[in-house]
Amino acid sequence: MTAITTQHASVAWIALDAAERFAPRPALTSPRGDRITYAELGTAVREIAGGLAELGIAPGDHVAILCSTRPEWTLADYGILAAGATVVPIYPTNSPEECAYVLQHSESVAVFCEDAEQLAKIQRVRDSCPALTTFILMEGEAEGTIPVAELRRMGAEGPADVVEHRLAGVEPSDVATIVYTSGTTGPPKGCVTTHGNLRTTAAIYERELQLGEDLSMYLYLPLAHSLARIAQAVALQVGGTLAFWGGDPKKIVEEVAQAEPTHFPSVPRVYEKIHTAVLSGVAEQSHAKRALFAWALEVGRRSAARRRSGATASRLDRVRHSVADRLVLSKVRSVFGGRLQLALTGAAPIGREILEFFDACGVLVLEGYGMSESCAAGTLNTPRAVRLGTVGRPLDGTEVAIAPDGEVLMRGPHVFAGYHRDANATSETVRDGWLHSGDLGELDADGFLTITGRKKDLIITSSGKNISPDMIESMLRETRWISQAIIYGDRRSYVVALLTLDPDELPKLAAEAGTQADPVQMADDPRVREIVERDVLAVNERLARVEQIKRFGILERDLSQAEGELTPTLKVKRALVYRAYADRFARLYED
Numbered sequence: 001m002t003a004i005t006t007q008h009a010s011v012a013w014i015a016l017d018a019a020e021r022f023a024p025r026p027a028l029t030s031p032r033g034d035r036i037t038y039a040e041l042g043t044a045v046r047e048i049a050g051g052l053a054e055l056g057i058a059p060g061d062h063v064a065i066l067c068s069t070r071p072e073w074t075l076a077d078y079g080i081l082a083a084g085a086t087v088v089p090i091y092p093t094n095s096p097e098e099c100a101y102v103l104q105h106s107e108s109v110a111v112f113c114e115d116a117e118q119l120a121k122i123q124r125v126r127d128s129c130p131a132l133t134t135f136i137l138m139e140g141e142a143e144g145t146i147p148v149a150e151l152r153r154m155g156a157e158g159p160a161d162v163v164e165h166r167l168a169g170v171e172p173s174d175v176a177t178i179v180y181t182s183g184t185t186g187p188p189k190g191c192v193t194t195h196g197n198l199r200t201t202a203a204i205y206e207r208e209l210q211l212g213e214d215l216s217m218y219l220y221l222p223l224a225h226s227l228a229r230i231a232q233a234v235a236l237q238v239g240g241t242l243a244f245w246g247g248d249p250k251k252i253v254e255e256v257a258q259a260e261p262t263h264f265p266s267v268p269r270v271y272e273k274i275h276t277a278v279l280s281g282v283a284e285q286s287h288a289k290r291a292l293f294a295w296a297l298e299v300g301r302r303s304a305a306r307r308r309s310g311a312t313a314s315r316l317d318r319v320r321h322s323v324a325d326r327l328v329l330s331k332v333r334s335v336f337g338g339r340l341q342l343a344l345t346g347a348a349p350i351g352r353e354i355l356e357f358f359d360a361c362g363v364l365v366l367e368g369y370g371m372s373e374s375c376a377a378g379t380l381n382t383p384r385a386v387r388l389g390t391v392g393r394p395l396d397g398t399e400v401a402i403a404p405d406g407e408v409l410m411r412g413p414h415v416f417a418g419y420h421r422d423a424n425a426t427s428e429t430v431r432d433g434w435l436h437s438g439d440l441g442e443l444d445a446d447g448f449l450t451i452t453g454r455k456k457d458l459i460i461t462s463s464g465k466n467i468s469p470d471m472i473e474s475m476l477r478e479t480r481w482i483s484q485a486i487i488y489g490d491r492r493s494y495v496v497a498l499l500t501l502d503p504d505e506l507p508k509l510a511a512e513a514g515t516q517a518d519p520v521q522m523a524d525d526p527r528v529r530e531i532v533e534r535d536v537l538a539v540n541e542r543l544a545r546v547e548q549i550k551r552f553g554i555l556e557r558d559l560s561q562a563e564g565e566l567t568p569t570l571k572v573k574r575a576l577v578y579r580a581y582a583d584r585f586a587r588l589y590e591d
Helices: 012-021 038-054 071-082 096-106 116-128 148-157 162-168 195-208 226-237 249-259 268-283 287-309 315-336 352-360 423-429 469-477 503-513 519-523 526-540 574-580 582-587
Strands: 026-029 035-037 062-066 086-090 110-113 134-137 175-180 190-194 216-219 241-244 263-266 342-345 365-371 376-380 399-402 407-411 434-443 449-454 482-488 495-501 549-554
Touching (some): 012 038, 012 226, 026 038, 026 071, 035 038, 038 148, 038 162, 071 148, 071 226, 175 195, 175 226, 190 195, 195 226, 216 226, 216 249, 226 241, 249 268, 263 268, 268 287, 268 315, 268 342, 268 352, 268 469, 287 352, 399 434, 449 469, 469 495, 482 574, 495 519, 495 526, 503 519, 503 526
Parallel strands (some): 216 241, 342 365
Antiparallel strands (some): 026 035, 175 190, 482 495
16 A cells, blocks of 8 residues: 555545554544544545445546535545545535535536435435436435445445545645535635645644644534534544534534533634523522622633733732632533633634633633635634734735725635636636635734625615624624624614524523513513613614614514525525515614
């Protein structure tokens, strides 16, 4: 067998090299009972690659994966790459029509389906996907499909050197994956990401975050998303353990505590919900316990500030922090299992107050910024360079600039190769080597980037004032009762908002208002409105007058992925919500 070295260009070598270096260690685990060692990972990747070759999948062919985040996704991902093919991820929450779009546009010839439910989506649209000829089923059996176990058997019995032959000619500029955007601003576009993009980005993350083989990462983010794919690659690259979720969104926080990870990549909504749950629990305690919590949090904040500045704590300060930590702060950390070294957040804005809250409790949440077109992050706060409220400084080898109109521009080895089958969109997005992000931002004197909004989301009032809704919405989501907020006001004289109530806090809100915990009834209940209005007014006090919310409405249900209102990373599809609730927004401007 050809010796495996880190000089190989293919992303597949991350898994295959790790399989030899870390053979007996656990690579993939899950609450379902999975425990796959690195040696078993390497065997599975080779067998899947060999099986694909036996089926006639050629180097450069496009193979899709329609599956939730679980160990089988990782095995299929690296197996496809080891066969020299290109991976096309599909979000497991996609509708049959959305799946068809990705399969058609990518011209995928094969698809890995998680189970009968996902397979049914493909069967509904298969006639509209003429290139699609091979269906591989991860769980169970069905007519016209190949079970993964059979695929692996075919690979095990095939030529032993197929992987080496397939990957010997892979160049850094070859396409590794086509990642489709979640479509917040229109039809999804296929971001062509090369082996060089992924390998370079994973190496930068490992170096910047000072990651080692003691890493244990809880992963629930959809692996169709760039951040999750990079997190997966980095964890395997250093010999860490990927602890997958069990599949139930309601059990994420519970599973994090059970998994006791050292690292946790997530989206802001999860941190917001944990923050709300903690403060909600404190609010129900006695006056003495609320005062103790406030004191401990302030001690934690002062301690974090000293640590960040490099100042030395006095003996009295150390005693205070020890007491505060034992009585309060450690209990917040225990939500994450007690071993957390750092957490990552991206994909959407997160309030600075939330970051400062967790920092005071000893949970370092590092915010970064990037997009599918930049192979996840282009900037990142790191343990050595943190400035809360910013998205960090450019990663090594990355350049960031601000255009005259405030748009964030990026250039570096992580920038994608363009959009699949869309030269016009590529030329509009990448000009003179610079990736035009569509986001607005500011760089401070030390190179830390702050995102101030999105160009396409910018609200211009009738008086000509520019308002970015993202941070206002983030501030509203920080409050106890509000789950989602959608700001509106383009070409209007003032700003309004539609709000949704947090389902987890609904019973407590109903009890405080003296009403039934029925979201439909509560949306029109004046007692509920009065309580929510307090939070809106508190947020208004932090805003400039032109940004303040003059009127708001409460929707009868939370926004959801099922209704197409949220992306898989829980970002609001603003244009869709504006259209769906146009009459509700209009009523907020009636006298």
